[in-house]
């Protein structure tokens with residue numbers, strides 16, 4: 200760690216856990232580049248992320264994204280203090296592209312490497328939000344995307360993250376994609392549902408809120424389930440079709456979106472209350488959903504909880520959050536990872552750094 | 555002087571030089587641990603050769619054919635290393651390295667190189683000796699086939715369990731010296747991605 204700037208380390212982060220190839224460069228708490236190449240369009244015809252298609256796209260996007268990020272940041276590679284990379288969780292074949300590349304870059308540049316947790320990276324993204332002072336800890340974090348739906352208690356970003364709950368089946372973003380598909384809408388489903396829901400009635404149909412019954416709350420107080428909701432939407436739509444009725448897609452979209460937003464925020468605000476933590480941080484691509492943001496603001500205000508939602512470019516998967524988590528680890532004096540760490544598709548959130 | 559990486563079978567890394575030959579070569583044959591081992595292999599091989607990235611002219615990379623998850627890691631590492639070191643990547647067909655090593659050991663005649671493609675299939679390439687420049691002459695492939703569908707060969711069938719980055723690197727040096735073209739800079743997956751396109755199934759019957 201000789202020559203490493205502990206006060207404001209210059210870190211390049213590589214993120215390839217799903218369908219975004221993210222290269223981020225940060226100096227301390229400052230964002231210098233957040234370069235993202237997405238393979239989303241290639242998945243559209245399949246209606247969801249195809250792991251092998253994503254992994255192939257990462258390999259092709261990697262060096263162009265690295266080149267663009269370094270140019271945008273206006274740095275030279277030898278100035279870097281460290282490389283950071285997502286070790287997991289995520290799609291295994293996709294993760295491996297980033298891990299292989301990051302290790303090779305670390306050796307080529309003779310710079311230390313930090314293998315970090317993707318979910319904790321989402322929390323770290325808040326530090327790069329220049330719109331306000333970042334949260335102090337502890338905070339509750341609700342991370343919702345096509346790949347995850349997790350509720351975390353973050354006592355300290357680099358040393359103490361607890362998983363309170365997560366989805367036991369589909370991720371919320373996945374549910375949006377599946378419901379969009381059964382309504383005949385294109386992928387990705389989130390923006391489509393959001394667009395339709397804007398002109399629909401969110402109280403038209405009462406869809407179930409998964410894992411909110413008292414019997415479920417005992418065991419799954421902070422867990423989520425969206426596969427029952429998706430099935431329930433499908434049943435309702437099919438029934439209308441069987442009756443020869445036209446399906447009121449805007450009402451279905453609005454009612455479905457309301458069910459998702461309601462259960463997400465009910466559990467997140469409950470976690471704040473239960474743990475006496477008056478701070479809630481949102482992250483993940485589903486933050487793009489207008490109703491999720493709106494309901495979060497309403498419920499947080501009513502509960503006296505301070506709410507933070509970083510800009511969308513820092514909420515969706517990106518390399519800047521990975522670089523920032525690496526920078527925070529360095530600033531806290533943590534030693535780098537060895538070169539032997541794996542890509543771990545099921546890395547638990549308690550493992551903030553993989554050695 | 556070149557760094558060479560191949561992960562079409564196991565993971566193999568070498569530092570080679572046209573005049574000095576293979577200066578260092580390290581490999582791990584396990585076909586499931588490319589992402590874990592590639593970093594340490596790179597560092598250790600460079601150290602063993604006493605070479606720093608600035609000494610290199612380029613990074614030679616085996617583009618396969620090979621099972622995609624592992625193959626991709628070596629290519630990602632080669633491209634990222636080259637990016638970091640500010641050197642070009644020179645891509646080669648991995649089977650060519652196997653043929654080059656076989657002919658360089660004094661063998662002659664037609665050669666069919668086969669490597670495991672999993673799912674009861676083989677990757678294959680056919681060769682007809684060395685050119686005047688000492689480079690293997692590929693006359694068929696690389697292809698993907700079930701064992702019974704691999705083209706008949708009158709010569710030797712060589713089922714290779716590993717591709718040597720040392721051989722790959724020396725082949726790259728000779729290709730460079732001869733002024734010949736390298737392979738295309740794209741992975742030889744030879745298989746379309748597996749996709750399960752979900753149908754819009756009813757949940758109620």
Ligand SMILES: [Zn+2]
Pocket residue numbers: 317321344346347483515516
């Ligand atoms: Zn994510």
